[in-house]
Amino acid sequence: MSSPQGPHKGAGKWWSGLDPESLLVMILVGVIGVYSISISGILPILMTSWATSPGMNVRLAGYVATLNSVGAGLGQFAAVFLLTRFAVSRLVGFGIAVSVLCDVGCIFVHGAEWLALLRLFSGFGHGFILVAVTNWLARLERADRGFGAFMLLQVVFISPMIMAVPYVQSLIGPPAPYVLLLVLAAISAAFTPLLNLNGGDVPVKRVAPATVPARRALPRTVIVYWFLAVSAPTLFAIAVMGPWIYLQLFGMSLGHPEALLSQVLAAVTLAGIPASLFLMWLGNRIGRVIPTLVSLIGIIMSIVVFLFGPPSIASYAFGTTVFTVAWCFITPYLQAIQSDLDRSGRLAAAANLPVTIGSALGPAVFAFMLGNGGYRAAFFVSIAFFVASLVAALIPAFAADRVNGTASLALPHAAV
Numbered sequence: 166m167s168s169p170q171g172p173h174k175g176a177g178k179w180w181s182g183l184d185p186e187s188l189l190v191m192i193l194v195g196v197i198g199v200y201s202i203s204i205s206g207i208l209p210i211l212m213t214s215w216a217t218s219p220g221m222n223v224r225l226a227g228y229v230a231t232l233n234s235v236g237a238g239l240g241q242f243a244a245v246f247l248l249t250r251f252a253v254s255r256l257v258g259f260g261i262a263v264s265v266l267c268d269v270g271c272i273f274v275h276g277a278e279w280l281a282l283l284r285l286f287s288g289f290g291h292g293f294i295l296v297a298v299t300n301w302l303a304r305l306e307r308a309d310r311g312f313g314a315f316m317l318l319q320v321v322f323i324s325p326m327i328m329a330v331p332y333v334q335s336l337i338g339p340p341a342p343y344v345l346l347l348v349l350a351a352i353s354a355a356f357t358p359l360l361n362l363n364g365g366d367v368p369v370k371r372v373a374p375a376t377v378p379a380r381r382a383l384p385r386t387v388i389v390y391w392f393l394a395v396s397a398p399t400l401f402a403i404a405v406m407g408p409w410i411y412l413q414l415f416g417m418s419l420g421h422p423e424a425l426l427s428q429v430l431a432a433v434t435l436a437g438i439p440a441s442l443f444l445m446w447l448g449n450r451i452g453r454v455i456p457t458l459v460s461l462i463g464i465i466m467s468i469v470v471f472l473f474g475p476p477s478i479a480s481y482a483f484g485t486t487v488f489t490v491a492w493c494f495i496t497p498y499l500q501a502i503q504s505d506l507d508r509s510g511r512l513a514a515a516a517n518l519p520v521t522i523g524s525a526l527g528p529a530v531f532a533f534m535l536g537n538g539g540y541r542a543a544f545f546v547s548i549a550f551f552v553a554s555l556v557a558a559l560i561p562a563f564a565a566d567r568v569n570g571t572a573s574l575a576l577p578h579a580a581v
Contacts, residue, residue: 178358185363186306188314193356195315197257198298199322200264200349201291204233205406205524206323209413209430210330211342213423215280216414218339223414225277227532229284230410234525236285240292241518248514249368253297254360257353260293265350272340292521294353296514301365303503303510309448312497312504317441320493322349324434331427390506390561395516397558398499401461402523404550405492407531407543408468412485415540419476429478433486437493444494452566453502454559460495461555463487465548472544499558505565 183190204211208230215226244256267287274280302311326345333341408415416426447456470484503513534543 183359183362188310190359190362191302191305191311191314192318194298194301194359195311195318196322197353197356197360198295198315199318200346200353201237201260201294201298202319203323203326203346203349204287204291205409206319206434207326207330207342207345208410210327210427212410213413214339214342219275221277224532224536227410227528229277229281230528231525232281233284233288234406234521234528236288237292237295238288238518238521238525240289241296241521242292243289244293244296245511245515245518248296248300248511252361252367253301253365254357256293256297257357257360260290260297261350261354261357263287263290264294265290265347268343268346268350271343292517295521296517297360299500299517300510300514301360301363303500303507303513304363305504307448308504308513309497309501310445312500313441313445313448316493316497317438317445320434320437320441324431324437327427327431327434331424387506390564391512393557394499394503394506394512394561395519397502397554397561398496398516399519399523400550400554400557401495401499402520403527403530404547404554405464406524406527408471408488408547409492410528411531411535411540411543412488415471416478416481418540419481421478421481425478426481429482429485433482433489436486436490440490440493441497444497449501453498453505453562454566456494456498457502457558457562458555460491460498461551461558464491464495465551465555467491468544468548468551472541498562502558502561502565505568506561 185191212223212226212230215221215229216223240260244260247256264287267283267290270283271280271287274283298315302308302315305311329345330341333345337344413423413426413430416429417423444456464487467484467488470480470487474480474484500513500516503516504510506512530546531543534546
């Protein structure tokens with residue numbers, strides 16, 4: 166999509182002649198957003214580190230993780246409103262500055278209270294970054310390709326981080342995860358000017374629904390589609406984040422050593438790379454319904470493996486691989502459905518808030534069930550949320566297929 170809001174500023178800069186629809190630019194913009202979601206990727210290792218620190222336990226570590234997600238939700242809530250007032254590059258700059266200060270602070274603090282406070286504000290900054298990058302990607306003509314590249318980058322960056330944390334910890338100790346996060350922050354800052362492309366150098370304009378063309382508009386039911394398009398990934402976030410952050414601790418409960426589980430997690434995370442590459446090739450070739458259905462059934466089957474499979478490391482690795490592949494595949498499609506229903510990108514950006522709230526609730530729900538029935542009860546509750554997500558996702562997926570990914574249904578003025 167060529168700059169829909171006028172020619173961008175910055176002619177003569179290194180980025181000014183680049184095509185925002187090119188795969189290279191999509192990848193580099195995705196790199197900017199990796200810093201905002203990297204904390205979620207290494208949470209299983211951080212959870213173990215926090216839970217075994219002096220004065221901490223599994224319950225307190227879960228609360229710290231929850232507050233990190235709450236902070237991200239607050240940041241996203243603020244950023245969605247500010248999209249119409251500030252350029253996305255400025256929102257990212259602010260988010261990076263806040264998060265870097267808090268990540269540096271985490272290196273020097275001790276105790277659950279200070280750690281929780283800093284993770285809360287770090288998440289706030291990450292929320293700004295994620296909303297800005299999501300909005301930029303959602304305005305592309307090939308949004309599914311952009312979101313697929315974003316998911317691929319998460320795997321490409323986070324898997325090496327998981328492998329690097331133990332080694333860096335052997336050199337510098339507990340600050341290792343935060344040092345790696347700061348490296349990602351520097352990379353994000355370097356590519357932030359690219360957000361000035363594709364109309365990102367000016368605030369997002371409010372577009373009245375009547376002025377936006379649609380090949381097959383859905384005027385009477387569009388609010389229902391929007392609601393379900395946001396509800397599906399929110400329910401998915403509740404379902405997926407609990408098992409994810411407790412995945413290493415679950416493996417330890419099966420009797421496997423922590424060092425081996427870290428290696429397994431790093432290795433199976435790489436399975437997301439071919440999944441994301443296949444998604445980028447597949448795009449909208451077979452629509453949104455079939456990939457959504459297959460992915461969510463796949464991730465449910467992975468939980469079934471955890472529930473009923475043998476306690477061997479092979480079974481654990483298999484279940485984790487299916488879990489990772491399905492997660493990498495479904496997330497870009499849920500975001501692409503939102504983009505299909507709103508070409509301004511504001512629905513996809515606004516959806517980050519409830520999804521982050523879901524990400525915050527997921528570990529809390531899982532921890533509650535863990536204390537009232539063990540891993541078996543917690544996994545069954547996760548399955549229930551996955552099924553609810555599947556039901557909610559299918560209706561907007563059918564709607565997105567019906568408009569062939571070309572409908573442009575703008576958010577009403579009061580929506581955000």
